Structures are given as structure tokens and as C-alpha cells.
Amino acid sequence: MSSETTAVEESPAEKAAFLAQLHEFVGLEIGEPTPGPDEVNAPMIRHLVETVDDRNPIYTDPALAARSVHGGIVAPPTMLQAWVMVGIDGPKREGDGPYERMNALLFSKGFTSVVGTNSDQTYHRYLRPGDRLTMRTVIDSISDEKTTGLGTGHFVTTRQDYYDATDELVGSMMFRIFRFRPKARAAAPKPKPPRPRPATTHDTQWWFDALKEGRVCAQRCGSCNTLRFPTGPMCPSCHSLDWIAVDMPHSGTVHSYIVTHYPQVPSFDYPLPVLLVDLDPDPKGRPDDRAVRLVVNTVDNSMVGVEVGARVRIVIEKCDDDLSLPFAVVEGANSKGAGQ
Amino acid sequence: MSVKRTGNDLGGRAAIVGIGATEFSKDSGRSEMSLACEAVAAAIADAGLQPSDVDGMVTYSTDNNPDVEIARHVGIGSLRHFSRVHYGGGAACGTIVMAAMAVATGVADAVVCYRAFNERSGRRFGAGVQDLPMAATAERAQFSWTTPSGQLTPASWVAMVARRYMHLYGATSEDFGRVAVAGRKHAATNPKAWFYEQPITLEDHQNSRWIVDPLHLMDCCQESDGGQALVVTSIERARDLPNKPAVIVAGAQGAGAEQWTMTSFYRDDIAQLPEMKVVADELWKSSGLTPADIQTAILYDHFTPYVLMQLEEFGFCARGEAKDFIRGGGLELGGRLPANTHGGQLGEAYIHGMNGIAEGVRQVRGTSVNQVGNVENVLVTAGTGVPTSGLILGVDR
Incomplete structure (x- = not known):
């Protein structure tokens, strides 16, 4: 520099x-x-035309060149x-x-x-x-x-x-x-740091692990079947500590959304849309299941079609070796690289 | 044991008798402890007390200034009560509630509540949790549902609720802007305010840059350096002190059902502040007052949308109608509910709500730079979106 x-x-x-x-x-x-x-001189001419493979005899053949318009080698x-x-x-x-x-x-x-x-x-x-x-x-x-x-x-x-x-x-x-x-050369771009790690406990780590397997889960009480999310150790209805992970549909509806402009954190590109999405109900669930609500980004930060009430499908993308996250793609909106 | 449903018995037993603050700045150039000591000493002096009269201290769990160290520097002797209130700005009125409970029960005689920080020149709260270690504790883990998606800051958390509120009730960014215009109008005549003599128009608000859509820069409170302290003592003792007492007519804390810290996104209806409804119900029930009895209010204004929602939780208007309530200068001096007459945290300074309590005291005393006429009761609220608190301060009668 x-x-x-x-x-x-x-x-x-x-x-x-x-x-x-x-x-x-x-x-x-x-x-x-x-x-x-x-x-x-003739030797230098000959060296050059051999090098460039120019076979025109007026450069090298004295007899023939003599009969040409040049009357001799040129x-x-x-x-x-x-x-x-x-x-x-x-x-x-x-x-x-x-x-x-x-x-x-x-x-x-x-x-x-x-x-x-x-x-x-x-x-x-x-x-x-x-x-x-x-x-x-x-x-x-x-x-x-x-x-x-x-x-x-x-x-x-x-x-x-x-x-x-x-x-x-x-x-x-x-x-x-x-x-x-x-031109002043731009400083070599720093590699983008990974996304912030979720701070997890024994009660939440499994949910992020399930994302790595392509699953978006909620928790269902092992005793009274009440659905709950975000995850927690105890059923608020019956106080059971037993639970099972249930796979939720990869589709839902935008409940609210924001577009973050500032402050800008190097892990992300801006403007950064963040959506609150109500997942569609567990098809095997109970009629009184509450909505499972996720905070997600959109694929490629697309804002196309993002509004409250918009239908989205959820794709899981690997952000790095330790983190996979759900992302939303608005239905009907063409977003490149939507995956799946 | 039967559950008490008629409100607490705290009202009328204690009063705020002293207020003291440092300058409010963007770069204090000194330690937070220096700010705390100056504010505490000033509040004790304002109360007409000696440091040795103080036997209780209350602050926020997030404050960096240990009570016993302030006590050493200020010359306060032994302490009989010390407590800290959690949840950031939600603690503001809660510190006064703790102090009032202490003096009402004889646990302490005179309690100083304080908050001091270099919040602008030091760690800025607006930065959110991006630079905080993500330890494997439940308190940090609650942010794990938002931080990997880059929703890291208070503005981003509030914006998510604000958008839903706009969607449900048709409120607009301009409606939020009217809160900022009122705050800056009041700050313009308050020499202590950072934005002294710098009022804004609604157009300025609309033209200010996006922080987190739907929040513009001017929807967000300042970041400030400074300290504020208040002295609480019993109503009986208050009557012997030089200042007109600001009686703690009612005080309450509140956390709502399905409460999170700033990210209560999992309630069926997120466009409400049920934690503030808990506070509101308690204040009205325990005081017997109604919104019609309030002449002026200090409504916590770290972000403008939550001022509208507070008006609804307290019943100044129906759900979704705050936008109509505040139109035509409703929150401005001379309006239907003059609010944040010091300029609020949008206009005066962000001292985590404590400077708002001091303004409530001045309104009761009749010494505000933007004094409202015939003040009998002032509503003061603390941080929104978090477990919170509130007060009704009134004249002694």
C-alpha cells in the first residue's frame, strides 16, 4: 500500500x-x-518470419522476390x-x-x-x-x-x-x-464474523440442535399434551417436566416485522428484515394449541411481499458449522436462492 | 389467607422530599461514582437533611455504583436498608416503592434512591446485547430467540411491537412523532435539557433517518451521561422539612403474564403492555383515583410508541385510540394531558426514568419550568416492555 x-x-x-x-x-x-x-539484414528477417510463421517468400526467397513487385527481398x-x-x-x-x-x-x-x-x-x-x-x-x-x-x-x-x-x-x-x-485500493474486506451465538441452556439447546437436522420444533407436554414455545423446562398447565419435541410445519403467517438499519453489526447485511412468524398449527395437534411464533430473517434479506399477514414458507439454512436457523420466504414472491 | 384485591396500603405514608441531579451530558468526563455522589449529596441537601440522616439506599440492579461506596464518599453512616430493583428502566419508580415500603414499615427513616451512569460515553444501551457475553444463564438465554437473527437492540424489540400496534389500530409514524414533538417542545424551554431551545416539527421527525423501521431516529430517546437521586422519608417527617412534600399517593410494580424482558413476543396480543396494566390497576385501586384526577404525567419515553400504549393501559383513552388522544397537542402544555414537561428522555436526558420522577416532584412543588396549573396528582411511569413500576405523586392535604 x-x-x-x-x-x-x-x-x-x-x-x-x-x-x-x-x-x-x-x-x-x-x-x-x-x-x-x-x-x-536477411538473417534477422529470416529469424523473425520463422518465429511468427510467416511463409511469404518475398521476405526469404531471393529468386522469387526478384520476380515480385519489390524486385528483391524486403x-x-x-x-x-x-x-x-x-x-x-x-x-x-x-x-x-x-x-x-x-x-x-x-x-x-x-x-x-x-x-x-x-x-x-x-x-x-x-x-x-x-x-x-x-x-x-x-x-x-x-x-x-x-x-x-x-x-x-x-x-x-x-x-x-x-x-x-x-x-x-x-x-x-x-x-x-x-x-x-x-486508485486507492479498498482495504481487503474482513471476513464476516459469524452470527451471534444463541446463549443456550439445557432447556433450549435441543431446539437449536434440531434445526441442524432440518426440524423446526415446539414442545409438547408429555403428560397433558399442552403445546408450548419457546422452550422451557416445565408445563405451565400441569407442571410436568416430561415433554416431547414435535415437528412443526414449515409454513406460517407474518405476525409483525421490522427492518433494522442501525446499529449495524458486521455479522449481518443491512437493511436487515426481521419477521415474527406464526407457524401453521401442528396437523396432529389439539384444536387449542397456541401459535408457535418464531423470530426469523428472510432468505437473502428479501423484503419482497413482506407485510403483516403475508404467507411464508420456512427454510432452514446452515449459517455456519455450529448454527442453522429458520428463514422465511414470502409465498408468491420471487426470491433468488430460496432453497428447498 | 385471602388474596387482597383492593390495592396496596402504601399510599400516603411516605413522600419524596429531596431531588438532586448532575448536569446531563453526552460525555461527563468523570466516573459514574462521581456522578452518583454528586446527585446523592445534592438530593440530601435539597431535602434539608444531613447525610447522617440517611439510613437506606436503593438503586437499580444494573447500576454500577455500590450503595455502601456512595455512603462512604458522601459521609452517610450506617445503613439499615439497601435493595436493588431489576429490569433496567422498569426499576425507576420501583426504587421509590422500595423506599416507601421501608419508611412505611420503619425499616428505614430516610432512603436515597439513585441512578448514575455514563450511558453515552460509556456502554450505550442502544447497542443492545450485541457486545454482551452470551453466558449460559436463563437471563441471557432469553435473548437467544432473537439475537441470531440480528434483532439485538431495544429499538428493534420495540419496533416489532410497534408494527403490530400500527397494523391493529391504524396508528402511523406521524402519531408516534407527535410524542417526540411534545417532548422536544418542553425540552426547548428547560435549560437543563440537552435539547434546550431545539424544538422539532413533525416534518423533522418524519425526515429523521430510520433506526429500525417503523422507528425513526426521533422515535428513540437520547443516550446520556448523568445522575439523579431522590430522598424518601415518612409523611410525618416530610412535613417538618423545607420542601413541599411530594406525597407518594400510590406506588406499584408490575410484571404481566407471559412476561419477557423486552421481547414479550409470545402473548396472543403483543400490541399491549399488560405489565403496565398491572401497575395501572394497582395505582388506581390503591389511590381511589381515576385518569380524570391526573393533571400531568411523566410517561416513560425511551421509544415513542410505548407512550401511546401506556395511555391506553392507564385508561386515559380506549385501546387503539391514543393516536386520537394525542392529536392537536394532546400531550403538550395546555393539552388534555401535558406529559413529560421536562422534555422527557427524548428531550431532557435519558437517566433511566429517574429524571422523570424528579420532574413529577417539581410539578407537585410547583417549580417546573413548564409548570402545569393546579397540580394535585402526577402520574409517573417507568420503563416499558420490561417488568415495570409506577407512581402517583400528589400534594399533601
């Missing part, structure tokens, strides 16, 4: 002044004319730049010429990163073995401040002109780069 540069918002006037400074470099020649180390035009490349151990450009000073100016505004964007070549004639080229480079243009997916900066276009031994212009290459201020 040390390469990041803080962007300071500048006024339009400041930006215009900066651009005017930059434009002073346009048209300036960069460095001394660069002579090609070798003349255009170099592939795209080799233009190759003839003046200085080689791995060639001299490096240094000093404080126009290009270096332009870069220093760009760096002063935080445009420290660079990426090549495109290159165009123009050819005026075919090159032949024996041509010896010299390249001159000028700063062709500098764009206004632009913002791309990479960041904000300026496109800088240089033009390389290639001359033969008679100073005839044989070709040119436009080479465009983008000098930019890197």
Missing part, C-alpha cells in the same frame, strides 16, 4: 494550469537521434522498430531531458503509475537489406486529465520517426501510455 498516493482534489483552474505546463513538452524531441546498430514492415533496438546491453537513456522533466512534473501530481495503452505504425516504403535507419522521438501529444478503471491521469503519446541514410522518412510509430495516479 506504500505506493499509494493521496489524491488532493484540485480546482479546475489548478488543473488547467497544470495541463498548460504539460503542454509545453508537446513537440519536443526526446534525446539524441538513435541509430540502428545493424543495417536491415523486410516485414512490422519490424520497423526492431532495426533501431539498442539491444540488452545498449545505452540507457538518462539525464534530465524533456521526457524526464515531463515525468517529474507528472510524478509531482501523483501520476506515478504507467501502463502502455496502444501503438500504431505507419509505413512509407518497404525496407530492404542494406537500409540503415535512424530514429528520432518527439512528444506528440498529452491528453487532458482522464479517469479510467485504473485511476486518474494523462495519456502521453510519443512519435518515433524512422529515417533512412538519405534522411527520407520511411515510417513512424505512435506509442501511447497512460501515466496515472493509482
Whole structure:
């Protein structure tokens, strides 16, 4: 992150002044004319066309080329730049010429990163073995401040002109780069912490365990059959401590609901709907069974169709290895990833 | 043993004779113990008593300031009664009930009730249970039915009830907003209030951001730092002290059937406050008074919807009609029931209901900044959605 540069918002006037400074470099020649180390020659041509698998005989077959419009071997035009490349151990450009000073100016505004964007070549004639080229480079243009997916900066276009031994212009290459201020990278998102654990006791843990098996349960008294929920150790009707778990239908009706906006806890996405749902009655239960009421979220936090009285089905989703919870899906509302 | 059905005998035996508070702020910059000591000392001085006259202390189970330590710092000597009342803000009037019972029975002569906290600069109650350890106790386990779904805060618990109430009775967010507008109107003229000179309009309320839909920010009380203390003694002794006594005409605690702490979601009808109905029935029965005898009320206002529901539990209006009762400035000074004349916890400060009791005392004394005319009886309530309590304070006659 040390390469990041803080962007300071500048006024339009400041930006215009900066651009005017930059434009002073346009048209300036960069460095001394660069002579090609070798003349255009048949072996290098042959190496290249073999590498790129170009079988055109005008590059390699003297007899055939002689009968062509060229009257002899020519170099592939795209080799233009190759003839003046200085080689791995060639001299490096240094000093404080126009290009270096332009870069220093760009760096002063935080445009420290660079990426090549495109290159165009123009050819005026075919090159032949024996041509010896010299390249001159000028700063062709500098764009206004632009913002791309990479960041904000300026496109800088240089033009390389290639001359033969008679100073005839044989070709040119436009080479465009983008000098930019890197966008501040967002801090790597922290992994979302798991949902709050339910604090459980011996009287409640079994209910959460049953969810892991795909069951939404209520408690029925083992003595008088009274249904109760949330879970507890004793039947309020007959005081029996015996009970059985009964599986409740995975469907119900919204009794009430809220949408939580604040405070935001990292375990959840917001806005966070929370529904109070009356489950449908236990089909094997008694007519006087009370509603079993659950506090649930909706699948994908969907608010579609959520209102008091809305019909929902309940799906159980595994939140993490230790916690599965019931979630509501409003009937008739299309919610992606509804499961089941 | 026969069950007594006519209300308790507490009324008329004790009075609040001293009130004392710190500044109310968002960042006290000092310890909760410092706040507690200042409030307690101020209340004792206001009562015209010496610290050595105090022999009882009552606070909330959630208060962090041990009574004996305050007693050491303030120079209170030995204590004959000390008790704590549970359930957060539901304890407020309950502390006065404990004190009144103690002095009525001779268990103590003068009892200081207090609450002091750095609730804004320290642990904020609005954060709910998200940052509390989930120990395997029944008290924590009761939240396990809501916390895994992200329903973690008081606002979220109240909102669930409020939505159902809106659904059943057609109350709107604007109806809730009228409670906030009244509170802020009263706070605007109370120099001690955090929102002094900052009234709001119903439009402000509607434009305030969502906390938990259907609750806007301005449906939620403040979070505050501060301390409040009150001194209770017998009616006989009260008559010899400098202040006009605020007689404890009636006092009661209440927990409803199928009671939970803030999440009583499993009652057949969740759009009621049956715990407050227990308090209301007890206050009316034991005092022989009716809503028509109340000139002004302090209705616990941590969240606006519960103010409407309290009006219904106390019988100021029929079920579901509170929205009509409060229209047209019904809760404002000059309205049919001026309420929370100090600005309430929405406007003055959130001192867990204790500052509301002090305002009730001032209304009886005739010293409120928003004094209601001809006050004989003031209703004061404590935290809603939890096991709670209430008082009727009145003039001595």
C-alpha cells in the first residue's frame, strides 16, 4: 500500500494550469537521434518470419522476390522498430531531458503509475537489406486529465520517426501510455464474523440442535399434551417436566416485522428484515394449541411481499458449522436462492 | 389467607422530599461514582437533611455504583436498608416503592434512591446485547430467540411491537412523532435539557433517518451521561422539612403474564403492555383515583410508541385510540394531558426514568419550568416492555 498516493482534489483552474505546463513538452524531441546498430539484414528477417510463421517468400526467397513487385527481398514492415533496438546491453537513456522533466512534473501530481495503452505504425516504403535507419522521438501529444478503471491521469503519446541514410522518412510509430495516479485500493474486506451465538441452556439447546437436522420444533407436554414455545423446562398447565419435541410445519403467517438499519453489526447485511412468524398449527395437534411464533430473517434479506399477514414458507439454512436457523420466504414472491 | 384485591396500603405514608441531579451530558468526563455522589449529596441537601440522616439506599440492579461506596464518599453512616430493583428502566419508580415500603414499615427513616451512569460515553444501551457475553444463564438465554437473527437492540424489540400496534389500530409514524414533538417542545424551554431551545416539527421527525423501521431516529430517546437521586422519608417527617412534600399517593410494580424482558413476543396480543396494566390497576385501586384526577404525567419515553400504549393501559383513552388522544397537542402544555414537561428522555436526558420522577416532584412543588396549573396528582411511569413500576405523586392535604 506504500505506493499509494493521496489524491488532493484540485480546482479546475489548478488543473488547467497544470495541463498548460504539460503542454509545453508537446513537440519536443526526446534525446539524441538513435541509430540502428545493424543495417536491415536477411538473417534477422529470416529469424523473425520463422518465429511468427510467416511463409511469404518475398521476405526469404531471393529468386522469387526478384520476380515480385519489390524486385528483391524486403523486410516485414512490422519490424520497423526492431532495426533501431539498442539491444540488452545498449545505452540507457538518462539525464534530465524533456521526457524526464515531463515525468517529474507528472510524478509531482501523483501520476506515478504507467501502463502502455496502444501503438500504431505507419509505413512509407518497404525496407530492404542494406537500409540503415535512424530514429528520432518527439512528444506528440498529452491528453487532458482522464479517469479510467485504473485511476486518474494523462495519456502521453510519443512519435518515433524512422529515417533512412538519405534522411527520407520511411515510417513512424505512435506509442501511447497512460501515466496515472493509482486508485486507492479498498482495504481487503474482513471476513464476516459469524452470527451471534444463541446463549443456550439445557432447556433450549435441543431446539437449536434440531434445526441442524432440518426440524423446526415446539414442545409438547408429555403428560397433558399442552403445546408450548419457546422452550422451557416445565408445563405451565400441569407442571410436568416430561415433554416431547414435535415437528412443526414449515409454513406460517407474518405476525409483525421490522427492518433494522442501525446499529449495524458486521455479522449481518443491512437493511436487515426481521419477521415474527406464526407457524401453521401442528396437523396432529389439539384444536387449542397456541401459535408457535418464531423470530426469523428472510432468505437473502428479501423484503419482497413482506407485510403483516403475508404467507411464508420456512427454510432452514446452515449459517455456519455450529448454527442453522429458520428463514422465511414470502409465498408468491420471487426470491433468488430460496432453497428447498 | 385471602388474596387482597383492593390495592396496596402504601399510599400516603411516605413522600419524596429531596431531588438532586448532575448536569446531563453526552460525555461527563468523570466516573459514574462521581456522578452518583454528586446527585446523592445534592438530593440530601435539597431535602434539608444531613447525610447522617440517611439510613437506606436503593438503586437499580444494573447500576454500577455500590450503595455502601456512595455512603462512604458522601459521609452517610450506617445503613439499615439497601435493595436493588431489576429490569433496567422498569426499576425507576420501583426504587421509590422500595423506599416507601421501608419508611412505611420503619425499616428505614430516610432512603436515597439513585441512578448514575455514563450511558453515552460509556456502554450505550442502544447497542443492545450485541457486545454482551452470551453466558449460559436463563437471563441471557432469553435473548437467544432473537439475537441470531440480528434483532439485538431495544429499538428493534420495540419496533416489532410497534408494527403490530400500527397494523391493529391504524396508528402511523406521524402519531408516534407527535410524542417526540411534545417532548422536544418542553425540552426547548428547560435549560437543563440537552435539547434546550431545539424544538422539532413533525416534518423533522418524519425526515429523521430510520433506526429500525417503523422507528425513526426521533422515535428513540437520547443516550446520556448523568445522575439523579431522590430522598424518601415518612409523611410525618416530610412535613417538618423545607420542601413541599411530594406525597407518594400510590406506588406499584408490575410484571404481566407471559412476561419477557423486552421481547414479550409470545402473548396472543403483543400490541399491549399488560405489565403496565398491572401497575395501572394497582395505582388506581390503591389511590381511589381515576385518569380524570391526573393533571400531568411523566410517561416513560425511551421509544415513542410505548407512550401511546401506556395511555391506553392507564385508561386515559380506549385501546387503539391514543393516536386520537394525542392529536392537536394532546400531550403538550395546555393539552388534555401535558406529559413529560421536562422534555422527557427524548428531550431532557435519558437517566433511566429517574429524571422523570424528579420532574413529577417539581410539578407537585410547583417549580417546573413548564409548570402545569393546579397540580394535585402526577402520574409517573417507568420503563416499558420490561417488568415495570409506577407512581402517583400528589400534594399533601
